[in-house]
Structure formats: structure tokens, C-alpha cells
Amino acid sequence: MDQSIEFDLDLINRYNTSGPRYTSYPTALELHEGFGDAEYRQHIAQSNAAGGPLSLYFHIPFCDTVCFYCACNKIITKNRKHAEPYLDNLCREIAMQGDLFERSRPVNQLHWGGGTPTFLQAGQMRRLMETTREHFSLRDDDQGEYSIEVDPRETDDGTIALLRQLGFNRISLGLQDFDPAVQKAVNRLQTKEQTFAVLEAARQEGFRSTNIDLIYGLPLQTVRTFADTLDLVLEYLPDRFSVFNYAHLPSRFKTQRQINEADMPSPQVKLDILQMVGRKLTEAGYVYIGMDHFARPDDELAVAQREGKLYRNFQGYSTHSDCDLVGLGITSIGRVGDAYIQNVKALDRYDELIARGRLPVYKGVTLDEDDKLRRAVISQLICHFQLSFKSIEQNFHIDFGQYFADELKTLQAMQADGLLRVGADGIRVLSPGRLLIRNICMVFDKYLAQKRQQFSKVI
Template identity: 65%
Template sequence: MQQDLILDDALIAKYDQSGPRYTSYPTAVQFHEGFGNADYARIARESNASGRPLSLYFHIPFCDTICFYCACNKVATKDRSKGNEYLARLHREIALQGELFDFSRPVTQLHWGGGTPTFISHDEMRELMCVTGEHFQLLPDDQGEYSIEIDPREATAETVALLREIGFNRMSLGVQDFDPRVQQAVNRIQSEEETLAVLDAARAEGFRSVSIDLIYGLPFQSRESFERTLDRIIEVGPDRLSVFNYAHLPQIFKPQRRINADELPPPEVKLEILHMTAQKLADAGYVYIGMDHFARPDDELAIAQREGTLYRNFQGYSTHADCDLVGLGITSIGMVGNCYAQNIKDLEQYYARIDAGELAVFRGLELTREDELRRDVITRLICNFQLDFSAVEAQWGIDFREHFANELARLEEMAADGLLEVTDTAIQVLPVGRMLIRNICMTFDAYLKQAGGQRFSRVI
């Protein structure tokens, strides 16, 4: 196995606990409803002074069927007219948000997520991109990173061609598992043929990158069954893979109540699957980026990690660290200036806000300087697996060892276990610690003890 990742069963068992994925810091648990439209609008307008590029996230919540494992915000319906109702409001929100940001700020990153973005028609997709371009400066194809989440059951070769035509150059395919028994148990029947047909179409149309999402820990999975899926995926060679650990939280996510917990693989089997997956992907030449993500060594993520420029936000790992993220649509989260802002989660309430000519922010958080400092520390660790004290000190005007004396003391046990090495000038995450990076970052989370009964997924 590549030496940038080593799995130690005893240490994984010791550190396997619930914890944040740190797509943000502070996490969404700290968002509060005292932060609203006026706060967001003020900070958004102030951000224009920076001239930073923009990243746009669009949430399209509709799904034709519900996958039982899903923890996303979605609306299950077979009525395609629902998409038209939603898009009418989304167009209006684009205009409202566009008024806050200078048009001169280029959109270097754009993403459609869901739900199922391809639930909407081809004409609706074309119109949505057109309306976006009227209010935000979209870049030429060779300069912007424009991505979309694809359900292969909802995408034909014609759909892929249309997406390429309107500017998308990256896509992520939801696969999870090719095993028929697993698919039946999670209510996602998806043939290998239709999945790979979309991947082939994307390559034929000139998409720069195709990523595939898998999930381990689903009902009836075994090491052998998941290996068959992984072998087929490696054979077709996507640019990136995300291999997520299924988090069974039926008390929070209602669809998961349809999954029989007795049919889930036990922890020792999940660990076998994880070992096998890491080994096979390493043997196939993939680099472990972190937090369930793998990429080819010539992929932009792998290059950015080697160069120390990788970033992480609500869209996952990114090469665009200097963007303000604008969230559009229900439940979407933006990260603009020193704030996070989340839109309303309920569809009818979202419609009412937009119909009244208002933004749809219902909660958020304005970060303190200490929040921003800790976010920087956590981001550096997650993205680079190392932290240079002098770089943090120069940016924030602190003495690192003095400011984080308690945190460094708490890292001593992890250092003794071989997860990391702490010197007078840096923290270096070792190969054993890379899979447990969430645990290391939790040391610098000032809010974790306040989370109370709030549940996060397990780190492994």
C-alpha cells in the first residue's frame, strides 16, 4: 500500500467515534436564527471590496424515488412540473443574490447538487444556466470549474451532451454499489450498463473530470461483494473516487428507517472493506486525498495537495481557496466574507420568501477572529496533512505554541500512538493518522463539547 496511508485496526478501533466532517468550521451546529437576510446582505456587499472570485452552489431538491440511505435534503415526486415551480423561484433568487455582488467578480466554480439536478428538463437546464449568466459573470470553459451531480438513471447521452453544451466540464456519478441485493435493500436499482454508458458519454463529450461515489456499510455488503464493484470501477478508471462510510442515523434521517439495521455489515466487515478498498486503489495508482476521497496523481486535487494549495468547503475538496461561496435554493449554505448563511429548508416557506421579494436566509453565523483562526488551522490539517506554525503565526499574529498550548497537550496521546509528529515548528500527520484526520482536527474544535446530543457520523 502507498506509504501516505496506513490502516491500523487497533488504532481505528480506539479512535472510531462520532465527529464532524469539517466542510465548515464552526460546523452548522453553531448556526443560529438570529442571523438573517439583513446580516447576510451586509456582509455580501462588504465582500465586494475584496474582489474575490465567486463559487455558486445550486440545490435542486427533487428525486423521482428515495434512496433509503440518503441524508440529503430532498423532495420525492414523480410530478416533473414541480421542477418548473421551483425554478421560477430559483431564477428570482439568482436575481436577488446577483444584486449583492459586483458583476466584475468572476464565477470560477459552479455546482448543481441535490436531490437530482437532472430531474429538470433539458430546456429548464439551459434556461437556468442562461439566467445565471445574466446576473453573474460565468467564465469560458477552459477557465471555470463547473460541475454537476448525476444520477445515471436520470441521464441519457443526450443529457450529457446538453450539459456539456451549457458549460459543465465535470461530473460526479452516484453509484454506491453494483450488487443487486444491496441495491434492492436501499431502493436504488441501477444497472452497471446504464452507469458506465453515462461515463462513456461524458468522456466522448470532453468532460475534464468524472468522479464516482461509492458507499460502504450498506445492507448485505461483504468484502467480496464490494470488491466486485470496486474492480469494475477501477477498470473504467474515473479521475476521482469518493468512498463514503454509511452513517446509519435513522433518528435524524427518516428514509433510513426503511433499512433493517440487522442487515448492515458489522464493524469488522466494514473495516475489511475499508482495508481492501484502500489497498486496491493504491495499487491502481490513486492518491488518498483525505476524508474518503481518492484521485489520480495527475488530477488537479492531487496536484493542489502536493503544492499546498488544496482547500475544503461545503462542496468538498477544491482547488479554489480564494472564492466566496454563494448558496442558492432551499437548504443551500453560503460562505461569504466571514459568515455562513443557510437558506430555508421547507419548500413552501422558500417560495413565500422569494415571492415576497426577499432573500431566503433563515440562519447562519458571523465568525469571530478566533473562529477564523481555528478554521484556518483545521483546513490546513485536512487538506495538507501538515501544519507549519510560522505560516499560521505570520497570518494571524499569534505565538502558535502559546495560543494552542492546551490543544498541543491533547495531541500528545495521538503522537504517542503514531498518528502524528509534533516538533517545535510543525505538526506532521503520519500515514497511520491520515485516515483519522477528523480526530486530529477535533482537537482544535472549540465548540465540540457544546454540541451536546448533536450527532455526527462516525469517523470510520
């Protein structure tokens, strides 16, 4: 499989509109409050009847300090004791949800996100994993994909050793940028020594995959300064990179209002940074997985993409397409059977529902047949950059050309621009179209027209 990308500035400028990141289809915007505890239980029952492995996501919302660019659901506090009541309720939710899922279903994927999961102290981490093991069937053979997001400022060798002991084998390090002026502008002061000590410790402890998170488009960034950051990280050759485009939406995220907009790089500088990143990473031997992600050719994501087994869920790209995803903790989103489910966002509401023995479901959506069909189309395109008409027709009993006649007509302009090729057998995204894969997927999104203004730019 060709995993190259081509940076065409003219195409990028013409197609750089707002759109979803498609960690799900329909997107989270379609979840509604008419879906609650009872509906979720029905889908769990149907999921148990179908069987199959599980994926667990835990939201740990606490952070020691606020990063001004952050759009995550978080609670800022320096008092570690503030995590105890939340952990009590999270363990109760684990027990409630665990009782609903068949114990014969192995947990092939597990992820702690946040916030800052390493905000938790050692005893709290042990308790959380022990409670999970008590109520779900965690693997003991180290063959699952058990990952965690860490802040190197909150992590040391002892923490890394503990995480490996608890069963984690993949780790993602938040970095964003090493430039001192940029770090000060976004209130995230982090040294090279802190970052690389954690990366090296993870390798020594036997973590199978290491990822570095970077963000381009932050205040005071230039091509040169971001290249310096990237060069420093490339000396350590992490297995994966996540290079995100910063979406400045201060009307939605209050912490972003502390960023001086006059310091923001221009759209042209952001494009120049992206082009530089693509060139440097491909020259260093990384392949473009899609949607901001690069990986070494022998990484599981790159291998899965070449084998047509890559999947995308609320945590990003994954190799476990066969797993139902169970979300735990405030604001977490899951996918069970033919439904997406989101927990309540407010801590006091979460406390109240857990105290009453209720699942903390805030909203959800049940997918209809058209949703499932379009999800399959979008998933194939965003994961593999190609689509087989025959496969979709066999799985959904449709005539692709008839069902998607309008969409195929819309794709003609993209084909003329060299983004993709539509043939008798399917669709193949070409190198210039891979950076614009969100635009291609948007053609098949029936909900998009009235929601476009709520999404970030695709580049």
C-alpha cells in the same frame, strides 16, 4: 509530498468516535436564526469591497425515487412539472443575489447538487444556466470548475452533451454499489450498463474530471461483494473516487427507517471493506486525498494537495480557496466573507420569502477572530496533513505554542500513538493518522464537547 495511507486496525478501533466532517469551521451546527437577510447583505457588501472570484452552489431537491440511505434534503416525485414553480423561484433568487454581487467578480466554480440535478428537463436546465449567466459573470474559457452530480438512471448521451454545452466540465456519478441484493435493500436499482454509458459519454464530450460515488456500510454488503463493485469500476479508471461511510441515523432521517437493521454489516466488516478499498485503490495508482476521497496522481485535487493549494468547503475538496461561496435554493449553505449562511429548508417558506422579495436566509453565523484562526488550522491539517506554526503566527499575530498550549498537550497522546509528529516548526500527520484526520482536527474545535453526539463516526 507523501500521499500514502496506513491501515492500523488497533488505532482505528481506539479512535473511531463521532465527529464532524469539517466542510466548514465552525460547523453548520453553529448557525443560528439571529442571522438573517440584513446581516447577509452586510457581509456581501464587505465581500464586494474585498473583491475576488465567486463560487455558486445550486440545490436541486427533486428525485424520481427515494434511496433509503439518503440523508439529503429532497422532494420525491415522478412529475417533472413539480420542478417548474421551484425553478421560477430559484431564478428570482438568482436575480436578487446577482444584483448584490459586483459583476466584475468572475464565477470560477459552479456546482449543481441535490437531490438529482438531472431530474430537470433539457429546457429547464437551459433556463437555469441562462438566468445564472444573465446575473453573474460566468466564464466562457472553460477554465472554471463547473461540476454537476448526476444519477445515471436519469441521464443519457443527450443529457451529457447538453451539460457540456452549458459549460459543465466535471461530473460526479452516483453509484453506491452494483450488488443486486444491496441495491434492492436500499431501493436503488442501477445497472452497470447505465452507469458506464454515462461515464463514457462524459469522456467523449470532453469532461475534464469524472468521479464515482460509492458507499460502504450499506445493508447486505460484504467485503467480497463490494470488491466486485470496485473491480468493475476500476476497469474504467475514473479520475476520482468518493467512498463514503454510511451513517445510519434513522432517528434523524425518516427514509433510513426503511432499512432492515438486521441486514447491516458489522463494524468489523465495515473496517474490512475500508481496508480493502484503500489497498485496491492505491494498488491501482490512486492517491488518498483525505476524508473518503481518492484521485489519480495527475488529477487537479492531487496536484493541488502536493502544491499546498487544496481547500475544503461545503461541497468537499476544492482547488478554489479564493472564492466566496454563494448558496442558492432551499437548504443551500454559502460562505461570504466572514460568515456562513443557510437558506430556508421548507419549500413553502422559500416560496413565501421569494414572493416578498426577501433573500431566503434561514440562519447564519459571523466568525470571530478565534473562529477564523481555528478554521485556518483545521483547513491546513485536513487538506495537507501538515501545519506550519510560522504561517499561522504571521497571519494571525499569535504565539502558536501559547495560544494552543492545551491542544498541543492533547496531541502528545496522538504523537505517542504514531498518528502525527509535533516539531518545533509545526505538525505533520503521518500515514497511520491520515485516515483519522477528523480526530486530529477535533482537538482544535472549541465547540465540539457539547455537540459530539450529533456527528457520525469518523470511520
